[in-house]
Amino acid sequence: MRWSVIFSAAVLVLCVVSARGQTTRPEPPRPGREFQSAETRRLEADEAANPGLLWLEQGKSLWSKPEGTAAKSCAGCHGGDVAGAMQGVATRYPAVDPASGRLLNIEGRINQCRTERQGAPKLPYEHASLLALTTLVTHASRGLPRAIRIDGPARPFFDLGHRFYVERQGQLNVACAQCHDAIVGKRLRGDTISQGQTDGWPAYRLEWQSLGSLQRRLRACSLGVRAEILDFDAPEYLALELYLAWRGGELPLSAPGVRR
């Protein structure tokens, strides 16, 4: 009798551990740039040549520009010192907005500021100004590790993101984890399979000839496995952003990165 109780308790513990145990992060986490060619890494590291920094410059000039019916600029609330005021902010996103209960990424947070504080319309994804402001805010946390919360109200979003990451999808019927966890470092045609880390985003992608958002990259992933390309801001992509941010562990943010 006593043994059976102990046995069932042990089975229960094992089940819980294995269910939770799937949400492991790669050890050690390796930044996205490590999987790029030497030339691309050099381009990213060169402060004069990294083309992503053009969006940073653009963001700096937008920071003090009044917008919307309130005619308020970002600097009007946050102050003129972007690097100081926004330092560490990007490390906490995506995060759940306590008022609405929605999961917000940096783009979502900027748009919330626009609609609620500035009285300005939302900017669509890949709009030059939204890319510029996202780069500006993310760049202010350069070198800092993420501080993502996955407990409390964030837990359901985290679980959704995790499920999206491990479930097979698309005509190729593969899951993100099958490449980005299982065969990291191997070659896929001309490319090295990365850990799928998001530390360098938004990033300048040479293929795009432009800086792009992480969501644009995720849509390209969906295309790659011939799955349905979801809309920008789809709950699955937002949740996946949260999961990937957590999965990056101690990786310092390094946007704007340069990618193939």
Add this chain to the structure above:
Amino acid sequence: MATTRIVVPATAKKGQIIEIKTLVQHPMITGHGRDNVGKPIPRDIINAFVVTYGGEKVFRADLFPGVAANPFFAFSTIATVTGEIVFTWTDDQGVETVEKRQLTVI
């Protein structure tokens, strides 16, 4: 006016070789592409980049549709006199982006 990033030393010794690096934001549309209904997208590239130093031309480049977006240039010149370095990019629409930097020769 396009967004630019320019790296140029603020001061230099007379006769010193200085390196100048410039980056300009531009989509460099080749003119060979078509939109989603098959209509040709007209060419729009930066076609000329000129740099003057103290009023004298020190660098000039003609650009063509094969150049990638956001063109990057690095070149060197010799610091001669204290003066203004003026960077001018001109695109197909005639938009001129002009940036100025002061170089002090000591």
